[in-house]
Amino acid sequence: MRLELRARKFLFDSLQGRFVLAMLGGLALVQLTVNLVWYSQIEQRVRRQTEQAAHHVTSGAMGAVRALRELPAAYRPLLIEQLRTMGGTRFQVFFNNAAVTVTPLPGQPMARLLEQRVTQELTAQLPPGTPVHVALASPIGLAVAPSGALLSDLPESWVEPSLIAVERPAPFLVIQAETEPGVWLYLSSTLPDPYYLEQLEFFTWQRLTPQLLALGLAVLLTLIAVRAITRPLAGLSQAAARVGRRVAPKPLPVSGTQEVRQAIEAFNDMQERIRRYIGDRERLFASISHDLRTPITRLRLRSELLDDTAVQDEFHEDLDELDMMVKTALQIVKDTDIHENRAPLRIDLVLQKMVRDARMGGHRIELQNEPLTVFGKPLALKRALGNLLDNAMFYGDAGQAVEVSVGSDEAGLVLVTVRDRGPGVPDGALALLGQPYTRLEHGASLRKEGLGLGLSIVREIVADHGGTVRFRNHPAGGFEVRVALPAG
Numbered sequence: 001m002r003l004e005l006r007a008r009k010f011l012f013d014s015l016q017g018r019f020v021l022a023m024l025g026g027l028a029l030v031q032l033t034v035n036l037v038w039y040s041q042i043e044q045r046v047r048r049q050t051e052q053a054a055h056h057v058t059s060g061a062m063g064a065v066r067a068l069r070e071l072p073a074a075y076r077p078l079l080i081e082q083l084r085t086m087g088g089t090r091f092q093v094f095f096n097n098a099a100v101t102v103t104p105l106p107g108q109p110m111a112r113l114l115e116q117r118v119t120q121e122l123t124a125q126l127p128p129g130t131p132v133h134v135a136l137a138s139p140i141g142l143a144v145a146p147s148g149a150l151l152s153d154l155p156e157s158w159v160e161p162s163l164i165a166v167e168r169p170a171p172f173l174v175i176q177a178e179t180e181p182g183v184w185l186y187l188s189s190t191l192p193d194p195y196y197l198e199q200l201e202f203f204t205w206q207r208l209t210p211q212l213l214a215l216g217l218a219v220l221l222t223l224i225a226v227r228a229i230t231r232p233l234a235g236l237s238q239a240a241a242r243v244g245r246r247v248a249p250k251p252l253p254v255s256g257t258q259e260v261r262q263a264i265e266a267f268n269d270m271q272e273r274i275r276r277y278i279g280d281r282e283r284l285f286a287s288i289s290h291d292l293r294t295p296i297t298r299l300r301l302r303s304e305l306l307d308d309t310a311v312q313d314e315f316h317e318d319l320d321e322l323d324m325m326v327k328t329a330l331q332i333v334k335d336t337d338i339h340e341n342r343a344p345l346r347i348d349l350v351l352q353k354m355v356r357d358a359r360m361g362g363h364r365i366e367l368q369n370e371p372l373t374v375f376g377k378p379l380a381l382k383r384a385l386g387n388l389l390d391n392a393m394f395y396g397d398a399g400q401a402v403e404v405s406v407g408s409d410e411a412g413l414v415l416v417t418v419r420d421r422g423p424g425v426p427d428g429a430l431a432l433l434g435q436p437y438t439r440l441e442h443g444a445s446l447r448k449e450g451l452g453l454g455l456s457i458v459r460e461i462v463a464d465h466g467g468t469v470r471f472r473n474h475p476a477g478g479f480e481v482r483v484a485l486p487a488g
Contacts (some may be wrong), residue, residue: 097183425473
C-alpha cells in the first residue's frame with residue numbers, strides 16, 4: 001500500500017512523474033494512431049487479396065466441376081485416383097453421398113467475406129437451385145467424408161504434410177455442391193497465399209515488442225532529461241527551506257535552463273535582501289534594547305530610595321517584567337527559540353494583582369477566583385491575560401464592571417473567563433477574531449492606532465500551552481472570552 005502511494009505521488013505530484021506521464025501518453029497516442037492507420041491499410045490490402053483469392057479458387061473449382069460432370073460416372077474415380085498418385089497436392093476431390101459438416105474458422109471477418117464471394121460466384125455459374133456449402137476451416141480435425149474420415153488420416157501422397165502441420169496449419173477452403181441427386185462433390189483447397197489472413201493479427205509479440213522497447217527507452221531518456229532539469233530546482237527548494245532558519249545564506253550556483261537560471265538569480269537577490277533586512281532589524285532592536293536598559297536601571301536605583309517596602313517590591317516586580325520584555329523582544333528578533341522557562345504559576349494570584357492595578361487606575365472589575373495552578377511561561381501567560389483585561393476595559397461599557405472568573409471543569413482544565421458589557425461582536429466576525437491584523441469597525445473607531453494583534457497573541461500563547469480560546473457574544477449582552485489551560 002505504501003509503495004502504491006509513493007508511486008502515485010511520484011507520477012501525479014512530482015514534476016518528473018508528470019513529464020514521464022506526458023511523454024508516455026504522447027508516445028502511446030502516436031503509436032496507437034500509427035497502428036490504426038497501418039491496420040486500415042492492411043485491411044484494405046487483405047480485402048483485395050480476399051476478392052482475388054475468391055475469384056481464383058472459384059475458377060479452379062468450376063473447372064474441376066465441369067470436367068468431372070462431363071466424364072461418365074465410371075471414369076470419375078479413375079481421374080481422381082490419378083490426381084492423388086501425382087503426389088501431395090493442395091487440391092482434394094471426393095464424392096460423397098451427403099454433405100460433410102465443416103466448422104468454419106471462428107472470429108475471422110475476412111474469412112466470412114471470402115466464403116460469401118465464393119458462394120456468390122459458384123451460385124451464378126452452377127445450375128439454378130444447386131445446393132452449395134462453402135467454409136474456410138482449419139485442416140486440424142477437418143472431415144472429408146460423412147463417415148468421419150479426417151484430412152489428417154489420408155496418406156501423405158494425397159496431401160502435402162506441411163499444410164496440416166500442427167505448428168502452423170494452413171486453412172482449407174471447403175466447397176461442397178450437389179452435382180446430382182444424392183451425389184455431393186467435395187472440393188478442398190488451400191488459398192494461393194495460405195497465410196495472408198495472419199496480416200490482420202493486430203496484437204502480436206513481433207509487432208508489440210519493438211513498440212514496447214521504444215516506449216521503455218523513451219521513458220528512460222525522459223527520466224534522465226527531467227532529472228537533469230529538476231536538479232537545480234531541488235537545490236532551490238532546499239535553499240528556500242533554509243531561509244527561515246539561522247543558517248548563513250549562500251548564493252546558489254546558477255545552472256540549468258534559462259527559466260531555471262532566472263529563478264535562481266531572483267532567489268539569490270531575494271536572499272541577499274532578506275539577509276540585509278534581518279541584519280538591520282537586529283541592529284535596530286539591539287540599539288532599542290540598550291537604550292531601554294539605561295532608564296530601567298535608573299528606575300531600579302531610584303526605587304531603592306522608597307521607604308515603603310511593599311511599594312518597592314511592586315516597583316521591582318514591574319521593572320523585572322519590563323526587563324524580561326525587552327530581552328524577549330530582542331530574542332524574538334534574533335529568532336532564537338524558547339524565551340523563558342516554564343514553571344508552576346498561580347493563575348489566581350496573577351489575576352488578583354492585575355485586577356488591583358486596574359482598580360487603582362479607576363476601572364471597575366469584579367473577580368471571582370479559586371486557587372488554581374498552571375504550568376507554563378509566567379511572562380507569556382501574564383501578557384495574554386493582560387491583553388484580555390485591556391480589551392475588556394477599553395471596549396466594554398465604562399459604566400459597568402468587567403467580570404473576571406477563574407475556575408475548573410470536570411476535565412481538570414483551568415478556565416479563565418473575561419466578560420465585558422460592551423456592544424459585542426457581529427456574529428459573522430467571530431470566526432475572524434484571533435487572526436493577526438484583524439480589526440473590527442467598532443474597535444477601529446475607538447482606537448485608530450491599534451494593529452489588531454492583541455487577540456492573535458492571546459491565541460498563540462494559549463495554543464503554545466496546550467489550551468484553547470473561545471470567543472462568543474454573551475446571551476445577556478456583552479462579549480466573553482474563555483481560556484482553557486491544562487492544570488499544573
